[in-house]
Amino acid sequence: MKRSCLLIMTISLPLLLCGQVMALHSGPYIGMAIGGNALMNARSSDDLGDFGLTFNPALQGSAVLGWDFEPGNPVGEGRVELEYTRRSNRLDHVKFVEGSFNGSGKVVADSLLFNCFGVFHNDSRWAPYAGLGVGAVRIEASELKVNGQPMGNGTDVVFAYQFGGGIDFAISDHLNLDLGYRFFSSIRPAFSEANGRKFEMEYINHSALLGLRVGF
Amino acid sequence: MINLLWSGFIFLVLLSGCGWNGTPTRNNDFIPVTSIEISAISSTIAANTSTRLSVKGNFSGQFTRDITDQVVWSSDAPTVAGFVIGAVPSRVTGIAPGSATLTATTGGVSATYTLTVSSATLSKLTISPADPFIAKGLGTQFTVSGDFSDSTTQDMTFDATWASSASGVATVSNDAVNKCFLQTLAVGTSTITATFAINGVSDSTLLTVTAPSIRSIELSPTNPSVLTLNTRSFKATGTYSDGSTADITSRVTWNSSNTVTATIAGNGTATTLAQGTTAISATLDGVSQTTNLKTTGGNLTAITLTAAGTTPVGSNITLASGTNIRMTATGLFNNGSTRDISGVVLWSTANPNLATVTLPAGNMIFLNAKAATPATTVTVKSGSGSVTATATLTVTATTLLSIAISPVNLNMTAGTTDRVKVSGSFDDGTTQDLTASDGTMLASSNTSFASVGNSSTELANKGRVGGITTGLATINANYGNLSAPVPASVNVTAPTVVNLAISPATPTVATGNMIQFTATATFSNGTSQIVTEDTVWTIDNPNIAILADSLNQPGQVVGVDGGTATLTASFLGLTPSPSVTIIVTP
Numbered sequence: 001m002k003r004s005c006l007l008i009m010t011i012s013l014p015l016l017l018c019g020q021v022m023a024l025h026s027g028p029y030i031g032m033a034i035g036g037n038a039l040m041n042a043r044s045s046d047d048l049g050d051f052g053l054t055f056n057p058a059l060q061g062s063a064v065l066g067w068d069f070e071p072g073n074p075v076g077e078g079r080v081e082l083e084y085t086r087r088s089n090r091l092d093h094v095k096f097v098e099g100s101f102n103g104s105g106k107v108v109a110d111s112l113l114f115n116c117f118g119v120f121h122n123d124s125r126w127a128p129y130a131g132l133g134v135g136a137v138r139i140e141a142s143e144l145k146v147n148g149q150p151m152g153n154g155t156d157v158v159f160a161y162q163f164g165g166g167i168d169f170a171i172s173d174h175l176n177l178d179l180g181y182r183f184f185s186s187i188r189p190a191f192s193e194a195n196g197r198k199f200e201m202e203y204i205n206h207s208a209l210l211g212l213r214v215g216f
Numbered sequence: 217m218i219n220l221l222w223s224g225f226i227f228l229v230l231l232s233g234c235g236w237n238g239t240p241t242r243n244n245d246f247i248p249v250t251s252i253e254i255s256a257i258s259s260t261i262a263a264n265t266s267t268r269l270s271v272k273g274n275f276s277g278q279f280t281r282d283i284t285d286q287v288v289w290s291s292d293a294p295t296v297a298g299f300v301i302g303a304v305p306s307r308v309t310g311i312a313p314g315s316a317t318l319t320a321t322t323g324g325v326s327a328t329y330t331l332t333v334s335s336a337t338l339s340k341l342t343i344s345p346a347d348p349f350i351a352k353g354l355g356t357q358f359t360v361s362g363d364f365s366d367s368t369t370q371d372m373t374f375d376a377t378w379a380s381s382a383s384g385v386a387t388v389s390n391d392a393v394n395k396c397f398l399q400t401l402a403v404g405t406s407t408i409t410a411t412f413a414i415n416g417v418s419d420s421t422l423l424t425v426t427a428p429s430i431r432s433i434e435l436s437p438t439n440p441s442v443l444t445l446n447t448r449s450f451k452a453t454g455t456y457s458d459g460s461t462a463d464i465t466s467r468v469t470w471n472s473s474n475t476v477t478a479t480i481a482g483n484g485t486a487t488t489l490a491q492g493t494t495a496i497s498a499t500l501d502g503v504s505q506t507t508n509l510k511t512t513g514g515n516l517t518a519i520t521l522t523a524a525g526t527t528p529v530g531s532n533i534t535l536a537s538g539t540n541i542r543m544t545a546t547g548l549f550n551n552g553s554t555r556d557i558s559g560v561v562l563w564s565t566a567n568p569n570l571a572t573v574t575l576p577a578g579n580m581i582f583l584n585a586k587a588a589t590p591a592t593t594v595t596v597k598s599g600s601g602s603v604t605a606t607a608t609l610t611v612t613a614t615t616l617l618s619i620a621i622s623p624v625n626l627n628m629t630a631g632t633t634d635r636v637k638v639s640g641s642f643d644d645g646t647t648q649d650l651t652a653s654d655g656t657m658l659a660s661s662n663t664s665f666a667s668v669g670n671s672s673t674e675l676a677n678k679g680r681v682g683g684i685t686t687g688l689a690t691i692n693a694n695y696g697n698l699s700a701p702v703p704a705s706v707n708v709t710a711p712t713v714v715n716l717a718i719s720p721a722t723p724t725v726a727t728g729n730m731i732q733f734t735a736t737a738t739f740s741n742g743t744s745q746i747v748t749e750d751t752v753w754t755i756d757n758p759n760i761a762i763l764a765d766s767l768n769q770p771g772q773v774v775g776v777d778g779g780t781a782t783l784t785a786s787f788l789g790l791t792p793s794p795s796v797t798i799i800v801t802p
Contacts (some may be wrong), residue, residue: 202236
């Protein structure tokens with residue numbers, strides 16, 4: 001998991017080091033994106049101690065509704081948007097004092113974030129961007145099991161945030177291709193264990209996505 | 217620039233977001249236990265004795281774990297064997313000869329164990345350890361083994377009653393949880409006895425509690441940075457087995473791992489020789505502690521000698537017989553820094569009958585001319601002797617014609633000081649500063665208003681005039697039968713200090729170099745005065761910067777290592793004391 005994290009970081013960071021351009025579009029837009037995400041090893045805690053959850057990478061999908069600021073806007077060049085994303089990752093294994101055990105079940109995160117991205121325009125069709133978003137996420141732990149034995153279930157809605165960057169490619173005045181990276185995290189959601197205890201789980205996610213935005 | 221800031225920020229976020237790789241502290245209790253197994257040291261115990269049972273759980277064949285504390289116990293024959301010790305539920309006691317089936321249950325899973333209770337009787341107890349020596353403050357677990365009439369042996373630690381003959385020396389617990397845990401309290405001896413109450417069989421052993429043994433050593437300062445050619449004293453504090461602490465600086469064995477960088481004496485004083493790092497360790501009775509000593513400021517490559525008021529570097533010095541002059545040795549280091557090293561080099565003269573060197577304190581050095589001679593040499597060398605410098609001194613047999621004191625008017629504020637200088641004119645037409653010479657005598661006409669330093673043992677203060685309180689005084693100077701024709705008039709006033717300013721306000725100095733600070737006081741009458749010598753200077757972090765010589769060079773600071781330190785100036789109780797941040801570049 002650490003290797004995939006570092007790979008995403010390595011791929012994404014150079015995208016933030018590009019130069020300035022002009023905006024091709026201003027006004028409202030809608031868009032969709034698909035990509036892959038890696039949910040990091042999660043420290044989970046209850047009153048008996050800490051244990052680790054490891055998840056499989058998975059696909060994710062997003063839909064956005066936003067507004068491109070016109071070039072020279074006093075607010076800055078960029079865009080604001082409302083983003084809905086679904087991430088679903090299967091539990092791979094669980095680590096206790098006694099060792100590592102097979103896991104099953106999944107953790108599904110439905111997030112709704114308000115994003116602000118600054119776009120760095122230059123003379124080409126390529127425009128790098130970076131920004132952040134805040135909002136809420138509904139995280140569901142669904143039928144989590146360890147070696148086939150019930151471990152936990154539950155749903156929690158918590159504050160969430162993300163940092164992201166990427167590069168836009170202007171296909172036309174109203175059509176943009178978006179290759180991006182997102183670091184997404186939340187405060188720790190709480191779920192119920194099979195034995196009735198409550199446990200809290202870290203949620204840290206890295207994702208790479210390919211999106212298409214249509215401006216009006 | 218904005219792009220780079222964004223990149224750096226996000227990179228930091230990502231670094232913190234690579235997931236958890238820690239060590240779990242929680243047991244897996246999601247997988248059910250499917251079987252359990254009971255074990256004991258012996259399946260047979262004598263009546264009126266006990267043994268502890270252990271239970272190991274098998275969790276669906278995935279792993280096993282000791283779950284002794286999680287089971288519920290029962291006996292099918294409680295008149296033979298029962299769980300009667302509430303504080304230790306897993307300890308079973310033989311009540312009467314016979315056999316009993318013991319059952320442990322957890323999570324719907326059970327296991328049984330057959331325990332036989334014999335009619336054997338205890339014949340002998342043997343305590344272990346025998347006649348032990350234990351340092352004061354330490355605790356230890358004693359055990360006692362029992363020999364029975366059927367030739368079996370059994371651990372009787374729990375079933376015996378323990379006692380200490382001198383409870384002030386050591387106590388021994390009869391508590392069910394800490395049975396026979398012995399705690400030493402004072403130096404001395406105590407007889408520890410274990411008795412089996414049923415038949416009175418007992419054993420005893422003589423415990424000797426020795427002086428506290430050292431458990432750990434703490435060194436101070438920790439990881440200091442020190443300029444080359446300096447000394448730093450380390451202190452070792454020992455913590456003993458009884459919890460006490462003591463200064464053991466002189467008892468430990470000191471060692472430097474890199475004696476090229478620094479050596480350390482038996483009293484804990486390290487002498488820094490060359491730039492680098494060395495591990496300073498202190499060891500006592502097999503216990504040791506180490507801290508790193510970083511030596512900074514470059515390696516000495518040359519020394520320049522300077523006589524006060526004369527041209528430096530290899531110049532000839534001429535002094536009248538019976539007079540003296542202040543000398544300074546300035547070191548040039550291979551990192552480009554220069555600093556006053558007068559107080560850390562070795563001074564000597566070729567012929568002590570002709571000239572001597574006085575080292576009052578710190579960086580103050582005086583060269584004394586004893587007898588007229590065509591020429592003699594003054595030599596200084598570094599501690600290792602690898603770098604030297606020499607000056608030539610000619611002592612003349614001239615006759616002093618007159619002396620004069622300057623300045624002749626001093627306007628001072630009470631609580632501050634200033635200086636007067638005594639100059640002598642000789643028959644060969646030369647003049648010389650005689651202020652610090654032995655023959656010069658200074659006196660105040662009214663010591664209630666103003667004082668003047670005149671001690672030959674405190675040369676740093678000779679000629680220093682102190683304002684005591686509002687009033688007028690004169691400072692007179694004599695040398696032999698000569699007197700200064702015009703004394704110095706001192707007018708002392710007593711306004712209140714309202715402000716103190718430090719300059720420079722934004723100082724930067726390179727490691728190994730010196731920087732001079734000046735303190736200027738503003739008084740309630742609108743006047744201002746430089747009070748650098750009267751100010752108490754302090755620095756909060758000696759690993760970054762130090763005062764060069766608080767006695768002789770007030771306000772002068774030397775950079776020790778890269779970083780920032782705060783220099784604070786205190787003057788006549790003014791609060792708050794002003795301070796500046798010194799930036800020391802590596």
